[in-house]
Amino acid sequence: MGLLTVLPAPAAAADGKALFAKHCQACHQAGGKGLSGVFPPLAGNPNLVDQPQRIIDAVLKGKSGALEVNGVTYNGFMPPMNYLSNDDVAAIANYINLDLAGGQEKTDAGAVASLR
Numbered sequence: 451m452g453l454l455t456v457l458p459a460p461a462a463a464a465d466g467k468a469l470f471a472k473h474c475q476a477c478h479q480a481g482g483k484g485l486s487g488v489f490p491p492l493a494g495n496p497n498l499v500d501q502p503q504r505i506i507d508a509v510l511k512g513k514s515g516a517l518e519v520n521g522v523t524y525n526g527f528m529p530p531m532n533y534l535s536n537d538d539v540a541a542i543a544n545y546i547n548l549d550l551a552g553g554q555e556k557t558d559a560g561a562v563a564s565l566r
């Protein structure tokens with residue numbers, strides 16, 4: 451029932467920028483610019499350009515272990531946020547990839563569902 455009620459909603463209804471501000475910005479900062487050495491930037495992050503599955507994976511499963519962005523090493527912990535809907539995760543991933551990281555590959559709710 452719950453699933454059926456969300457399916458007909460058009461993907462465009464989810465506002466990636468607003469969702470980012472609500473769920474991600476506290477750590478990744480306004481515009482996804484990050485905090486050097488603590489929270490990796492999402493804007494201009496070469497790991498994320500046209501890698502929507504990497505963004506989706508981080509949101510659904512969280513992220514830990516060393517990673518490097520633009521020559522700076524991060525070794526922190528991001529909690530999983532798998533309570534977000536497929537539409538919302540897709541909208542956030544598209545906002546990050548298309549608007550912040552400079553990519554072109556659009557993802558959708560179906561891709562998020564398959565990565566859960």
Ligand code: HEC
Nearest residue numbers: 473474477497505508509513514515516524525526527528
């Ligand atoms: C509580 C703080 C926090 C919140 C909230 C948070 N993150 Fe993170 N995020 C981190 C940290 C810390 C890392 C680095 C983890 C590591 O060092 O392995 C990270 C890593 C990432 C990465 C991996 C970057 C790379 O180069 O591979 C992505 C993508 C990401 N976050 C996206 C998001 C998105 C999208 C949201 C909102 C839905 C979000 N994060 C919310 C703290 C947070």
